[in-house]
Amino acid sequence: MNAPFSQNQAKTRSRSRALMEEARRYTPGGVHSSIRRMPVDIVLNRADGAYLWDVDGNRYVDYNAAFAAIILGHSHSGVDQAVAREVQGLDLAGLGTTPHEIALNRTLVTHVPSAEMSLLCNSGSEATYHAVRLARACTGRDHLLKFQGCYHGWHDYLLVNVLSTADKIGTKDPASTGMLPEAIARTSVLDFNDLEGASSALRTRKFAAVILEPIAHNMGCVVGTEPFLRGLRELCNETGTILVFDEVISGFRHGMGGYQAVVGVTPDLTTLGKAMSNGYPCAAIVGKQELMLQFATAGGPVFFAGTHNGHTAGTVAALATIAELENGEIHKQLFDLGDRLCAGLSEVASRVGVPMRVEGYGSVFTPYFVDPDRGPLQNYTQLVQRNDDAKDMQFRLALIERGILVFPGPRRRWCITAAHTRADVDLTLNVAEEVLRTLR
Ligand SMILES: Cc1ncc(COP(=O)(O)O)c(C=O)c1O
Numbered sequence: 235m236n237a238p239f240s241q242n243q244a245k246t247r248s249r250s251r252a253l254m255e256e257a258r259r260y261t262p263g264g265v266h267s268s269i270r271r272m273p274v275d276i277v278l279n280r281a282d283g284a285y286l287w288d289v290d291g292n293r294y295v296d297y298n299a300a301f302a303a304i305i306l307g308h309s310h311s312g313v314d315q316a317v318a319r320e321v322q323g324l325d326l327a328g329l330g331t332t333p334h335e336i337a338l339n340r341t342l343v344t345h346v347p348s349a350e351m352s353l354l355c356n357s358g359s360e361a362t363y364h365a366v367r368l369a370r371a372c373t374g375r376d377h378l379l380k381f382q383g384c385y386h387g388w389h390d391y392l393l394v395n396v397l398s399t400a401d402k403i404g405t406k407d408p409a410s411t412g413m414l415p416e417a418i419a420r421t422s423v424l425d426f427n428d429l430e431g432a433s434s435a436l437r438t439r440k441f442a443a444v445i446l447e448p449i450a451h452n453m454g455c456v457v458g459t460e461p462f463l464r465g466l467r468e469l470c471n472e473t474g475t476i477l478v479f480d481e482v483i484s485g486f487r488h489g490m491g492g493y494q495a496v497v498g499v500t501p502d503l504t505t506l507g508k509a510m511s512n513g514y515p516c517a518a519i520v521g522k523q524e525l526m527l528q529f530a531t532a533g534g535p536v537f538f539a540g541t542h543n544g545h546t547a548g549t550v551a552a553l554a555t556i557a558e559l560e561n562g563e564i565h566k567q568l569f570d571l572g573d574r575l576c577a578g579l580s581e582v583a584s585r586v587g588v589p590m591r592v593e594g595y596g597s598v599f600t601p602y603f604v605d606p607d608r609g610p611l612q613n614y615t616q617l618v619q620r621n622d623d624a625k626d627m628q629f630r631l632a633l634i635e636r637g638i639l640v641f642p643g644p645r646r647r648w649c650i651t652a653a654h655t656r657a658d659v660d661l662t663l664n665v666a667e668e669v670l671r672t673l674r
Contacts, residue, residue, distance in 0.1 A: 249289040253277040269301070273642055274634065281308035283653035286639060294639035295658050299649035301641075302451065302483045302598065305509035305568075306558055307653025313512050316554040321546050328541075335544040338552050342520050345490040345556070348479070348504045349520035353529060354544045358482035359387025361505035361517045362445065364529075364538060366391045368503065369443035369476035371536045372525055379435055379444045379475075381426040383614030385452035386445060386480050386505075390417035396452065397643075400618050425613040426450050427458060429465040436473045443503075444470055445478040448493040452483075453614050454600030454645045455593040463499040470502070476525070482507040482517070486556065487649075488596050489565060512555040516548030564652045568597035571650055571659060575599065578663040580606070586670045588625075597650045603629070617645050625673055632669040638662055 254275040257264030265271055280287040284307060286296045296308070306313065324332060339352040355361055370376060378391065382403060386392040390413045398407045408418050422441075424431040432444070444466055450456040470477040479501040481492040487509040489496055494504065502525060507517035520526075528534040558564060576594040579601050583590035591606040592599055602611060603622035611617055626644035633640055640648055 247275055247288060247290050247292070250277040251275045253289060273631065283307040283309070284651060284655070284658050292637065294634075294637050295654075295662060297638065297640045297648040297650065297662075299651050300513050301508070302487060302647070302649045303508040303511075303513045304649075304651050305487055305597070306512050306555060306564070307651045308513070310512055310555075310558075310653075312558060313514070313551050313554040316550050317514065317547050320550040324546050326542065326545050332544065332546070332549070334546055334549040334553065338516075338549050339518075341553065341556055342506070342518055346481075346485070346504055346506070346520055347491050347495050347500045348502065348522070350523040351526035352518050352520040353526065353531065353538060354549065355517050355519070355540050356515045356542050356545075356548065357387070358480075358505060358507035358517050359389055360540065361482065361507060361519045362386040362392060362478075362480055363389045364519045365445065365476075365478045365480075365503045365505055365521075366443060368519075368521075368525060368528060368536050369478065372528055373440075373442045373474065373476060375440045375442040376420050377439055377441045378421045379432065379441050380421060380423055381428075381446050381450070381613075382423050383426060383453040383456070383617070384445075384447045384450050384480070386447075386482075390414050392421060392445065394418055394421050395423040398614070398618075403615050403618065425615055426453070426456055427462045427612040429462050432466060433469055436469045436475060440473070441475045443476040443478050445480055447480050447483065448497065448499075449484050449488070449595055449598075450614075451598050451647050453617055454602065454647050455595055455598055456611060456613065456617070457593075457595055458493075458497070459612070460497055460499075463497050467499050467501070476503060477501040478503045478505065480505045483509070483598070486510045486559060487568075487598065490556075490559060490562075510555060511548050511552035514548045514551030515542075515545075516552045558652075565596070567652060568650060571654055571656070572597045572599060574656070575650065575659045575662065578659065579666060582663055582667045583670055586667060587674050588670045589622075598647050600645060600647050601629075602626070602645060621645050628673055629666075629669055632672065633665060636665045636669065638665050 254264050277289045278286050279289045286294045342352040343349045382395045385396045393409045395407045396409050448458045485492040485506040503521035528536045529538040576592040576599050580592045589605050590601050591604050592601045603625045604620040623644035630640050630642050
C-alpha cells in the first residue's frame with residue numbers, strides 16, 4: 235500500500251535509503267546507467283500515467299519521463315496489453331523476420347521523410363553507432379563532425395564534448411576514460427547553430443558524416459535554426475558528406491515525421507528510439523535506400539547484427555505507440571500543455587523576481603536561469619556562460635523534495651507525457667512558485 239502523500243511535505247525515504255544501500259553492495263553505485271545517479275536515494279517501485287512512486291509511498295509528478303522515452307504516460311494499458319498479448323504468441327524469432335517487424339518498418343518508412351528503408355535495434359546508441367559505420371563505409375572517409383552539447387550515445391565514436399565544463403569547451407573533451415585516442419581524434423566538434431564554422435570545416439577536410447540532434451535536447455531545448463539545418467544539408471550535398479539527424483528524442487515526440495518533417499530538411503540517415511515505443515527497448519536506423527542496402531542484412535559489406543533486434547516486445551510496443559499518435563490529437567495536446575507550462579513558469583518567475591527564460595518545443599522544455607532579456611540561447615557555450623547553475627540545481631532539488639521529479643542537473647530538459655493534465659501543470663506551477671520565492 236502506498237502511504238498518503240502530501241506534495242508539499244519533505245519526503246521520508248527510509249526504505250529507499252535502505253534499499254539503495256543494498257543496491258550499492260551488488261552494483262557499482264547502485265544504478266544501471268551513470269546518468270541515473272541521484273543526490274538523494276530514491277528507489278521507485280510503481281509507475282502510472284504521469285506519476286512515479288517510491289518504495290516509501292511518496293508520489294512524484296514525473297517530468298523526466300525516463301529521459302523522454304515515455305510519451306503516452308507510464309504503464310499505458312493499450313501498449314502494455316498489446317505487448318502482453320503478442321509475446322504469448324511469439325517472443326524472439328531469431329531467424330528470418332516477423333510480421334511485426336515488417337509492419338513496424340512499413341510504418342517508419344511511411345512516416346519519416348528520410349526513411350526509404352529501416353533496420354531495427356534496441357537502443358539509440360546502437361542506432362548512431364551503425365549510422366557512423368555506414369557513413370564511413372559509404373564515403374571511404376573517417377572523420378565525423380558533431381556539435382558541443384549534443385549526445386549520441388555511449389560509444390567511442392561520438393562520446394566527446396557532451397556536458398563539458400566551461401574550461402573544456404573548444405578543446406577535445408572525451409566523456410570517459412578508456413576511449414580510443416584515434417576515435418577521439420577523428421571527431422571534430424563545433425558550436426551548435428554555427429553554420430559558418432561548419433562550412434569552413436567541411437570545405438577544409440573530408441568528413442564521413444555530420445551528426446546532430448536537430449533540436450538539441452541534451453542541452454535542454456536549443457532548436458536548430460532553419461538556415462542552420464538547411465545550410466548543413468546543402469554543405470553535405472556539396473561535399474559528399476552523409477547528414478545524420480539523431481532524432482532519438484525528437485522522433486515521434488514532436489510529430490510523426492520527427493523534426494525533419496517540421497523543418498522540411500531531409501537528412502540521409504536518421505536514428506530513432508525512446509518515445510517511439512513508450513519506454514520499451516526499440517530503436518531504428520532509417521535512411522536512403524542506396525545507403526541502407528550496404529548493410530550485411532542485404533548482403534552488403536557493412537556488418538549489422540543484434541540477438542534481440544526486432545524482439546516482439548519492443549516492436550509491438552512501437553506499433554501500438556505509433557498507432558496512438560497517428561491521428562495527431564496527442565501531439566496537439568502535448569503542445570498545448572507544454573506551452574501552458576512554459577508560459578506559466580515564465581510568468582511565475584517574473585512575478586517572483588527570479589531571472590528565467592523558458593525554452594520549449596512541444597512537450598520538451600527547460601527553464602534556464604538566465605537574464606530573459608539577453609536574447610535567444612543558440613548553443614551550449616551561451617548556456618554555460620549565462621545559466622546560474624547553482625540556482626538551477628537548488629530549484630531542481632527543492633522540487634524533487636516536494637514531489638516534482640525533474641532531472642537533478644542544471645540546464646537539462648523536462649518532458650511531459652499525454653498523461654499529464656492541466657491539474658498536474660497547475661500543481662507544478664504552485665510548487666515552483668513556492669520554491670522560487672525561497673531562491674530570490
Ligand atoms: C539524442 C540521443 N541520441 C542517442 C541516445 C542514446 O540512446 P540510448 O540511451 O537508447 O542508447 C540518446 C540518449 O539519451 C539521445 O538523447
